[in-house]
Amino acid sequence: MKQLLKEPLLHFIGLGLLIFIVYGLVAKDETDENTIVFDSYDLNSLLSKWELQWKRPPTEEELKGILETNIKQELFYQEALKMNLDHNDEIIKRRLSQKMEFLSNDLVSMQPPTDEELTAYYSLKMNNYLTNYKYTLHYVNYSFDKNKQPFQVASKALSQANKDQLASLRGAGDPLPFPNYFENSDELSIRKTLGSSFTDTLRVIDTNVWTGPIQSGFGFHLVYITDRKQPAPIPLEQIKERVLNDYNYDRQLKLDSALYNEIKKQYSFELDLNEEEFDPEIIELVESTLKGT
Structure with missing residues (x-):
């Protein structure tokens, strides 16, 4: 059990779930459905996007246009949520799912591996870092x-x-x-x-x-x-950045999977399929997938 508690992946999962929970509580406490908060982060984000695209700060008139566009978008977004227009929209689902994945990506970057961890990963994946024949x-x-x-x-x-x-x-x-x-x-x-x-x-x-x-x-x-x-191992010091990228990618996959499984435990699924419409094997597959078996 002590060894399990030392596992870094469990720390990531706990931190990730804590972020999601706290965010939800703060969002509910600080705002109501008719209040739109525009803060420094929002303004900096708008200015950064403009300067990234146009390579200069916006003029006063351009900034006014950006703000009005942003306000309109936010108002329409809030009204669309009230009207439940996001329900079963595949594009919205995909985009929000990606944003959840981006949150878990940030967790990985918060704790870079130690030299010992990177060396252990390199040794484990040695066959990926060989010279050619x-x-x-x-x-x-x-x-x-x-x-x-x-x-x-x-x-x-x-x-x-x-x-x-x-x-x-x-x-x-x-x-x-x-x-x-x-x-x-x-x-x-x-x-x-x-x-x-x-x-x-x-x-x-x-x-x-x-x-x-x-x-x-x-x-x-x-x-x-x-x-x-014959192929031979490439020394770690020559490809350290490549190994680090691979390490972070693999850790990201593990974290995504672990977070998904932990979040999935918070939900229940009901199956309501017409048994005459689908092959029994398909129904069985859907049922087992929803149950996570």
């Missing part, structure tokens, strides 16, 4: 344009070659408009030239032997890899 290789091409059956032509050339000797096929095949070798090249750069199917195959074939045929968009290739460097 690197290759030094030679290849020959048997193109679709110059061969009716390029696969068969390449296969025959391979069967007649001394597979262990690089020189036995070097310079063979059909020319390409770029070099027929890569030296200590990142997998990504090879993929840009010959495609992902080609580079995927490079990961598993033998080195220091002619292998193939391997297809790309240019034809079929025979490949001789002289060096293949």
